Amino acid sequence: SFEENLSRLEELTANIRKVKENLPDGEYILHADMINANKRQKSMSDNAINHDVKLIVSTVDGQKQYKIQVEFKGLTIGSQLGYLKSLSYYDEGYTNPSTAIIEGNLKPATTLSEYDVVDMYNEAEGYKYPKLLEFPLVSTALNDPDGYVALHVFVPIMDAITAGSGDQDVWMKLDWSSIGIVEPEKSDAPTITPNGGTFSDTQSVTITAAEGAEIYYTLDGTNPTENRIISPLILSILVFNPILAKNTGPKSM
Secondary structure, X not given: OHHHHHHHHHHHOOOHHHHHHXXXXXXXXXXXXXXXXXXXXXXXXXXXXXXXXEEEEEEEOOEEEEEEEEEEOOEEEOOEEEOOOEEEEEOOOOXXXXXXXXXXXXXXXXXXXXXXXXXXXXXXXXXXXXXXXXXXXXXXXXXXXXXXXXXXXXXXXXXHHOXXXXXXXXXXXXXXXXXXXXXXXXXXXXEEEOOOOOOOOOEEOEEEOOOOOEEEOOOOOOOOOOOOEOOOOEEOOOOOOOOEEEOOOOOEO
């Protein structure tokens, strides 16, 4: 539960390495900055991100998996507004043999949402600018003692101002001491139609929740849990019990 995860997190924050290795499955928030490849100053792309990035921890086949979600926003340079065109991450085993040089295999981040923006940079090619992106936090990055994650960005407006400056390696620097838990969103009570009554014949019942909610119900008087998910039901005898709504997507039954 959220309360249990919060308690465990408080116990672990004294040791950042233990935090990384022992995080319970769930969603977390970390502060992040974009740093030049030489690690001496912030990248221009630092102004193009939401600095609160989401860390998603899950266990798959007994192995912990870590993913980062980062939101890119418009970048203002002078009087012009530009956007990120692409984000890539360096796969497992990358190296940093010398200042400003990152070596390894690049893989594209996954685009989760896009901006509906057309400007002088994307009009001819017709591509959309990514808004929310996700990439795996490989163990090379996870184990970096200073929180550096090797990435590659292309920002057309930066490249137009100075050739080559928009297409560059950068470091995302994660501040593990800032970690916090994302509290699950709560939903309003679902609407039940018909809302009670006595029926002589079989009665269809519709349960609808607000957008972003998933509905759980029971018919035996026990409290609902996430193990009992909605399905179409036609009841000959119905006793309404407490209903739980969890925010995951629009649902109607």
